[in-house]
Amino acid sequence: MELQIDRERLSRELDELGAISAEPAPVVTRVVFTEADLRGRRFVKDLCIEAGLEVREDPIGNTFARWTGSAPDIPAVATGSHIDAIPNAGRFDGTVGVLGGLEAIRSLRRTGFQPRRSIELMVFTSEEPTRFGIGCFGSRMMAGALPIAAGDKLRDPEGKSLDDVRRAAGFTGDLSLIPVSKEKYSAFIELHIEQGPTLEREQVDIGIVTAIAAPATLRIEIEGEGGHAGALLMPQRRDAFLAAAEIALAVESAAKATGAIDTVGTTGICDIFPRAVNSIPSRARMEIDVRDIDGTRRDVVLASISRAAEEIASRRNVTLRNELLNADPPASCDPGAVAELETACQTHGASYRFMISRAYHDSLFMSLIIPTAMIFIPSRRGVSHRPDEYSSPEAIATGALVLAETLSRLSRE
């Protein structure tokens, strides 16, 4: 039987998973270990079990659904992504790699194919940094890139520890069991939406990712002095929000100043305290995201932001706490896996181009322990992290087909 993706079923399952959300459709909000996330996990696990896969979870909730190969003891081939979603997100970020990965496995089973290596679908916990301020802590811990002790210290905005939250969600094992040895897997391929406009603009089916940009997150806390907005005169003020406003503009300037199109800097969070129209802000807390495909250039931008923040704080007589939450190195994809993706595209007549991932993914961490590559499919208007995020059923099916072909090749070896 010919290798074929069940496009309608895959689209339907993406819609069903999209409807599992803390907010009404079309908004997807599925923050790690909330009720919506747990329902989403249940939905995916049930589909995996129905597909005949053997499901296992690690102590942080990373989920592994295995199709055991004829040589079950040699390194397996893996695919996967995440299902958590930031507030006010869409249906496709992460989920295309999870449900598309599952459909790729089902499509191989339908052909009667029998893999030599086991094939495994991975669903990583919390690719998004929403709740604990750090992205990819599931795959990060698997790769040993987040020490268990550091994971223990993570707190959500309500002050709950990661450890308490995962236990309440039913994941109680010893965290030291999470890291995965380099010998367990021979390849990892992640299918994902591009989250940028390139493939759509160039009318190309598949992006074969050769490198993943280097992300860094800064948290800046500013402490000034509050007071009554009517009574405290302008020269006496130490307004924390005005310092934050200047720093946000400095982030933009620093990112633009490299002259490289690949440098981006974003202030996505700026909370003001006490947040009252008639009170001068006494505190502000910003989270800043800086990325580049060139790690050195990114670090120059980080240093420039820190210098600007110090200057602003000193001039405005406010105090500053500047914390680098993470600064991961950029990742190169595995040349062998990239070559297999190219062959798979050619086999099925899919047009393709090589490209950089400017968003970061669990692949960044899998690449530390497994030869890794990524498949991108077009995102309408490059839009992501929004309810109107969209990839067509045809585009998703093409991605899943290329993934299935690649898994089949890699698992035969």
Place this chain on the structure above:
Amino acid sequence: MELQIDRERLSRELDELGAISAEPAPVVTRVVFTEADLRGRRFVKDLCIEAGLEVREDPIGNTFARWTGSAPDIPAVATGSHIDAIPNAGRFDGTVGVLGGLEAIRSLRRTGFQPRRSIELMVFTSEEPTRFGIGCFGSRMMAGALPIAAGDKLRDPEGKSLDDVRRAAGFTGDLSLIPVSKEKYSAFIELHIEQGPTLEREQVDIGIVTAIAAPATLRIEIEGEGGHAGALLMPQRRDAFLAAAEIALAVESAAKATGAIDTVGTTGICDIFPRAVNSIPSRARMEIDVRDIDGTRRDVVLASISRAAEEIASRRNVTLRNELLNADPPASCDPGAVAELETACQTHGASYRFMISRAYHDSLFMSLIIPTAMIFIPSRRGVSHRPDEYSSPEAIATGALVLAETLSRLSRE
């Protein structure tokens, strides 16, 4: 018996009311019609009843506690303030005028004094704009300065209407019954903390307020375009928060540009949506407070902020909604009431100075229907709207004594 304030009792009652808060001491958070506000109201009403006053509430929760005079049908003399408190506030803003007003009345009763005019303590609903974005809506409605139809449209951040919220709090009467006719009261005197540093710095006991600064509130909503912080490149961005940051700095510049020390401009609220570190802000919502003792100069600042906001929005390709929530005229205090306050200070050997109120108060609206004046007492370091807001028991007692003397004089006439 000599007129005397029970300083210890008054301080104890202020502490007890301060402990009625949505947050643990020393933080006072008592937002209108929340459980803490309702408990605070109960506490004050019980004290009024215990003092022998007759308590009545209007349909928006403004509370009136009356000591009926020997000529009950002629216009009464009133005093009072508010007990609601912004998040993370202190114990003295408003409450000094309510509990100090009550103690002034009790002190007069203890001397055996019998007023000719009735003396009434007023506790106004929601002097603070926290919940519905508009300050003083209790006194505003009493003065007819907030049309009932406009009041009906007010919504809190959860989208609840003022009407639903007041009904849930037990205030169900017809809102058209709130406005008070000009013939009902002959004078209104509000005792309040200064919320500025002048009296402390000059070591003066009492500030006699001659005018109240003109406040205005702008709400600016910005709509840009969201997207993934890694994937959407800098030249393609329409970041709503960066526009807000520039506008906040423009507010500061416009307030400073008048060259007058009395002009102040504050951005106390700036909410970002979706508020995720890896998402470009698609929307921002700011609330801006501008005040001056000169109404014309204040309006020049408002116009300058609006012009700057338009320029910023156009340059950054974001859309703007600019709404003037309120822009009240400045108030002059009543010369007769001011003269009585001066005599009262002299009678009891309190040092005093005339001054401007830069914060605004329910007196601003009472002055529209009743001859009004205000008594200020020193605030430590000028601090207000913060948990460390402080006025000494001695300073509070002096304020209450001057108030009692003034009420006695005004109620004899």
